Amino acid sequence: MQVGIKDPARAEVAASIAQCRKAGVRVVMITGDSAQTAAAIARDVHIFGADESTAGRVFVGGEFFELPQEEQDALLTSTNLVFCRAEPQDKQRLLKQLQGLDEVAAMTGDGVNDAPALQQASIGVAMGIAGTEVAKDAADMVLADDNFATIVAAVEEGRSIYANMKSFINFLITCNIGEVMAVFLSTLL
Helix, strand or coil, X not given: CCCCCCCCCCHHXXXXXXXXXXXXXXXXXXXXXCHHHHHHHHHHCCCXXXXXXXXXXXXXXXXXXHCCHHHHHHHHHHCCEEEECCCHHHHHHHHHHHHHCCCCCEEEECCHHHHHHHHHCCEEEXXXXXXXXXXXXXXXXXXXXXXXXXXXXXXXXHHHHHHHHHHHHHHHHHHHHHHHHHHHHHHHC
């Protein structure tokens, strides 16, 4: 007799990852689980579609870094990936590569082994409930509810604020250009 135990992902994660896809945000999952478990979880939360092949998209340990550099870069900039049995230095190396490709890399984590990568990421997000103090100190942002959907909502809010700032600056420039020109011309005269 075989017995299996499943710790299911939160219900809102799949919808949040779908929102990420629509917004142009790629999700790379890094986990300590085995390749089969990681691939199954990735399917459950829609990192991979039900009919998508995981061949060449799930990597165990450092096998990703054995690929030619061009292939690594192409994978990192084009698709969702899963890394399992990854070590802390693998996380840092991935972040460095993503940043070298002009990608904005966010990292979530909760443990001491995540702290170096959280600090290196463009934005490090630590878990406030389950996270260690080391991870919280290394992160730029700490989630109060440990919920991936909160990160998606924060990205959406940040994009909205950025769009509003651009609109406001455009408004100021167009409205005040006449005043600036009048003052400039009167100063010249």
